[in-house]
Amino acid sequence: MSNTATLIDNLKAEFQLEGNSALKSIKQTAWNTFETLGFPTVKNEEFKYTNFIPATKSNFTLQAKNSISLADFNSIELVKEEANVLVFVNGIFNTKLSNIISSKEEVYIATLAEALTDSKEEALITQHFAQYSNNISDAFTALSTALAKDGVYIHVAPNKVVSKPIVLYFIADTYTEEVFSQPRNLFIFDKNSQATIVESFTSFGNKVSFNNIVTEITVAKDAIIDYYKIQNENEKAYHVGTTQVNQKGNSVFNAVTVTLNGAIVRNNLNVVLDEEHVEANLFGLFLPSGNTHVDNHTIVDHAKPHCNSNELYKGVLDGKSTGVFNGKIFVRKDAQKTNAFQSNKSILLSDEATINTKPQLEIFADDVKCSHGATSGQLDAESLFYLRSRGLSEKSAKAMLVYAFASDVLSNIKIESLKLNLEHKIAEKLAVN
Amino acid sequence: MSEVNILEEITSSEYKYGFETKIENEAAPMGLSEDIVRYISAKKNEPEWMLAWRLKAYKHWLTLKEPTWQNVHYPKINFQDIIYYSAPVQKKTINSLDEIDPELRATFEKLGISLNEQKRLTGVAVDAVIDSVSIATTYREKLGELGIIFCSMSEAVHDHPELIKKYLGSVVPATDNYYAALNSAVFSDGSFCYIPKGVRSPMELSTYFRINAANTGQFERTLIVAEEGSYVSYLEGCTAPMRDENQLHAAVVEIVAEAKSEVKYSTVQNWYPGDKNGKGGIYNFVTKRGICAGDSAKISWTQVETGSAITWKYPSVILKGDNSVGEFYSVAVTNNMQQADTGTKMIHLGNNTKSRIVSKGISAGRSHNSYRGLVKVSKKAKNARNYSQCDSLLMGDQCGAHTFPYIEVGNSSAQIEHEATTSKIGEDQIFYCNQRGIDTENAVALIVNGYCKEVLNKLPMEFAVEAQKLLAISLEGSVG
Numbered sequence: 001m002s003n004t005a006t007l008i009d010n011l012k013a014e015f016q017l018e019g020n021s022a023l024k025s026i027k028q029t030a031w032n033t034f035e036t037l038g039f040p041t042v043k044n045e046e047f048k049y050t051n052f053i054p055a056t057k058s059n060f061t062l063q064a065k066n067s068i069s070l071a072d073f074n075s076i077e078l079v080k081e082e083a084n085v086l087v088f089v090n091g092i093f094n095t096k097l098s099n100i101i102s103s104k105e106e107v108y109i110a111t112l113a114e115a116l117t118d119s120k121e122e123a124l125i126t127q128h129f130a131q132y133s134n135n136i137s138d139a140f141t142a143l144s145t146a147l148a149k150d151g152v153y154i155h156v157a158p159n160k161v162v163s164k165p166i167v168l169y170f171i172a173d174t175y176t177e178e179v180f181s182q183p184r185n186l187f188i189f190d191k192n193s194q195a196t197i198v199e200s201f202t203s204f205g206n207k208v209s210f211n212n213i214v215t216e217i218t219v220a221k222d223a224i225i226d227y228y229k230i231q232n233e234n235e236k237a238y239h240v241g242t243t244q245v246n247q248k249g250n251s252v253f254n255a256v257t258v259t260l261n262g263a264i265v266r267n268n269l270n271v272v273l274d275e276e277h278v279e280a281n282l283f284g285l286f287l288p289s290g291n292t293h294v295d296n297h298t299i300v301d302h303a304k305p306h307c308n309s310n311e312l313y314k315g316v317l318d319g320k321s322t323g324v325f326n327g328k329i330f331v332r333k334d335a336q337k338t339n340a341f342q343s344n345k346s347i348l349l350s351d352e353a354t355i356n357t358k359p360q361l362e363i364f365a366d367d368v369k370c371s372h373g374a375t376s377g378q379l380d381a382e383s384l385f386y387l388r389s390r391g392l393s394e395k396s397a398k399a400m401l402v403y404a405f406a407s408d409v410l411s412n413i414k415i416e417s418l419k420l421n422l423e424h425k426i427a428e429k430l431a432v433n
Numbered sequence: 434m435s436e437v438n439i440l441e442e443i444t445s446s447e448y449k450y451g452f453e454t455k456i457e458n459e460a461a462p463m464g465l466s467e468d469i470v471r472y473i474s475a476k477k478n479e480p481e482w483m484l485a486w487r488l489k490a491y492k493h494w495l496t497l498k499e500p501t502w503q504n505v506h507y508p509k510i511n512f513q514d515i516i517y518y519s520a521p522v523q524k525k526t527i528n529s530l531d532e533i534d535p536e537l538r539a540t541f542e543k544l545g546i547s548l549n550e551q552k553r554l555t556g557v558a559v560d561a562v563i564d565s566v567s568i569a570t571t572y573r574e575k576l577g578e579l580g581i582i583f584c585s586m587s588e589a590v591h592d593h594p595e596l597i598k599k600y601l602g603s604v605v606p607a608t609d610n611y612y613a614a615l616n617s618a619v620f621s622d623g624s625f626c627y628i629p630k631g632v633r634s635p636m637e638l639s640t641y642f643r644i645n646a647a648n649t650g651q652f653e654r655t656l657i658v659a660e661e662g663s664y665v666s667y668l669e670g671c672t673a674p675m676r677d678e679n680q681l682h683a684a685v686v687e688i689v690a691e692a693k694s695e696v697k698y699s700t701v702q703n704w705y706p707g708d709k710n711g712k713g714g715i716y717n718f719v720t721k722r723g724i725c726a727g728d729s730a731k732i733s734w735t736q737v738e739t740g741s742a743i744t745w746k747y748p749s750v751i752l753k754g755d756n757s758v759g760e761f762y763s764v765a766v767t768n769n770m771q772q773a774d775t776g777t778k779m780i781h782l783g784n785n786t787k788s789r790i791v792s793k794g795i796s797a798g799r800s801h802n803s804y805r806g807l808v809k810v811s812k813k814a815k816n817a818r819n820y821s822q823c824d825s826l827l828m829g830d831q832c833g834a835h836t837f838p839y840i841e842v843g844n845s846s847a848q849i850e851h852e853a854t855t856s857k858i859g860e861d862q863i864f865y866c867n868q869r870g871i872d873t874e875n876a877v878a879l880i881v882n883g884y885c886k887e888v889l890n891k892l893p894m895e896f897a898v899e900a901q902k903l904l905a906i907s908l909e910g911s912v913g
Binding site for chain 2: 334346348351352355361362363365366368370371375377
């Protein structure tokens with residue numbers, strides 16, 4: 001058992017200033033911020049229900065090893081269609097397991113470190129890196145910015161459609177050691193481009209892992225982006241994932257976040273609707289069981305008028321699991337004609353499960369339509385009876401109702417094999433096949 | 434009249450209830466110290482145990498820090514700049530209404546609550562509180578026949594010490610929060626109400642608070658105890674004269690509802706909101722909490738908040754008894770530079786408990802209106818049911834509406850629903866009224882009254898009429 005201060009010392013030893021002077025300065029500021037803030041405690045309103053402090057007391061190694069085999073990888077592959085595959089083990093890029101099939105003209109895909117060696121991309125990275133994420137009050141993001149080393153860099157040029165999905169696997173290898181990894185991604189989608197991105201998080205072994213990942217996405221005018229985040233790690237995996245999106249005029253951003261397993265999982269999804277006529281659709285599904293704690297924080301920031309946002313998060317909680325949903329909607333002054341809708345529905349399957357919901361609207365403009373709804377309940381007794389009376393076992397009747405409940409979210413996944421795969425995993429979780 | 438004219442006319446009109454009664458005041462020296470606490474206690478001729486209770490609260494208050502998490506902004510309060518006790522000087526104890534200082538009674542008449550009138554026409558027993566000391570309690574004898582105790586807190590301390598000892602601080606402990614601790618240390622007076630077992634109060638009980646002398650903080654303490662199977666409806670109304678400096682009001686209201694009893698608490702708050710630039714006005718930092726201590730008890734809070742520069746309060750219900758019910762109905766209107774951060778807490782502890790929250794916020798001018806609420810279902814509370822609805826109406830593009838609902842569910846049998854919407858008054862609605870000869874100002878008042886109907890309906894008759902008028906007055910000048 002180690003303590004939090006040791007972890008911070010070890011992280012400090014990792015802290016090196018690399019890259020050009022602009023990046024150096026960003027990293028130095030971020031590190032100073034992290035040192036001032038420290039890891040957030042439950043006294044921090046944003047972490048009121050989620051405590052990562054015990055997790056920081058593990059004896060983490062920051063020098064990752066890699067013992068993931070091709071067989072291991074095949075067992076967790078999510079997408080069966082032809083796709084660009086990038087694999088990171090403990091935050092380090094794995095060339096052997098990765099495979100990029102789209103042409104260089106269609107999309108520039110590289111690790112962040114590699115892209116920095118290309119002067120054209122370096123300029124773009126300098127322009128966008130850490131410009132959207134919260135490096136002022138979010139300690140985890142500041143830490144990621146300061147220690148950013150490896151991760152995925154994607155750049156789609158104007159008017160290009162990336163026909164094959166880009167699938168990113170982040171694997172924690174805890175066969176021998178407790179690992180702490182911090183991949184850092186930057187996706188730049190130029191005007192009128194289109195792409196589909198999948199981020200998958202899994203782990204092997206039965207030791208503790210801590211994953212602090214930040215993905216920054218900038219979506220230019222008229223671009224259409226589908227983004228999926230699938231999280232399914234082991235019972236000792238701590239996960240803080242922050243996705244920060246900045247959308248320009250007429251662009252569309254669709255996100256589906258599915259959380260299946262882990263120790264404490266925190267998903268931050270923040271979208272800034274930065275120009276007029278932007279559309280953002282955020283869907284989420286979390287199915288924790290056992291002692292898993294899942295915390296979904298979303299911020300939809302309507303900065304400009306005439307934008308639409310739509311949010312639906314659903315939770316099914318079993319065992320002693322805890323769920324948290326905190327959805328903020330900001331409508332800035334002058335962001336008139338805004339439509340912002342948010343809904344959070346949860347089902348508690350067991351008496352020991354808990355859900356804490358905090359929807360939050362902050363509105364500074366008057367000509368808007370905003371609403372949020374939150375419900376918490378159990379499976380409908382009448383529906384259960386209906387199914388039972390037709391000969392279904394209690395287990396499969398329940399599973400069927402949960403499946404129907406979840407399908408509102410899953411139906412938004414456009415990659416067929418990914419959707420089937422998830423449906424299969426949910427069935428497995430509910431112990432019906 | 435053009436919109437600009439309406440705006441000018443209204444915003445320049447002064448606070449309707451802004452007058453100061455010239456009554457000789459007996460006030461404590463400015464500031465807060467242990468001596469002041471002793472001074473207040475001595476002035477009120479209190480027994481030793483009461484003083485000890487106050488001092489304990491004061492000592493705890495010294496260890497606390499002023500809270501800052503609320504969504505309101507104001508300059509730091511200097512607690513040494515406040516007079517903590519001020520009582521109108523009186524010659525002797527009063528036996529009948531006629532003996533009351535005529536000027537004081539004129540004040541009430543200006544407010545439209547002539548005691549005589551009320552006595553004859555409405556049958557409301559009024560316990561009028563001016564600057565914290567209860568002047569006269571009407572209808573006491575009539576209530577006394579039924580065993581109902583309705584008197585000022587200072588009298589209750591003398592006449593019913595066993596009840597006060599048992600219940601005071603039982604719902605809102607002296608250590609509960611910063612302002613509750615302050616109130617416990619320096620509360621000057623308030624109302625005490627006790628409804629014995631099985632008694633249904635034949636009339637609505639009412640207190641009328643007014644902050645009069647300059648620089649006095651008003652610290653009342655209200656305690657309502659409803660024994661098994663009893664019923665009471667309690668009204669509280671507030672106004673304050675016009676002042677430039679901000680006045681602090683930190684009251685505590687406690688309600689204990691035993692098995693099968695029902696307590697209805699209605700507030701109409703119309704304290705001076707400050708002028709259109711945000712100068713002056715009351716800081717209204719109040720702790721209100723009720724406990725459904727027995728099975729099948731019911732507590733219902735209804736509030737219409739139109740005044741105060743800053744309103745910051747969360748009337749709450751602890752649903753401890755099985756099958757108990759908590760309700761919260763609120764209309765909060767903010768105009769000009771007013772700020773409100775209000776809502777409720779429903780804590781479900783017993784089985785089959787139900788709660789219902791209906792909150793309507795209306796923001797105009799450059800004001801900010803927040804709803805902050807908590808619905809908590811504890812692990813052992815089976816079949817809890819909650820329905821919450823909080824709607825916000827925005828008028829003008831300078832104001833803000835915010836909602837911060839917290840929902841914590843620890844039991845799978847709970848059914849919780851929460852809904853919130855934000856919108857503005859539709860142009861088509863205004864047009865419809867205009868077409869029928871109703872000018873825009875009146876149309877807005879009409880629409881707002883319709884919007885708040887769900888809550889206004891919960892108010893007792895006389896209050897509902899007053900509240901409707903208040904809504905219209907508060908929103909004057911917000912059109913455009």
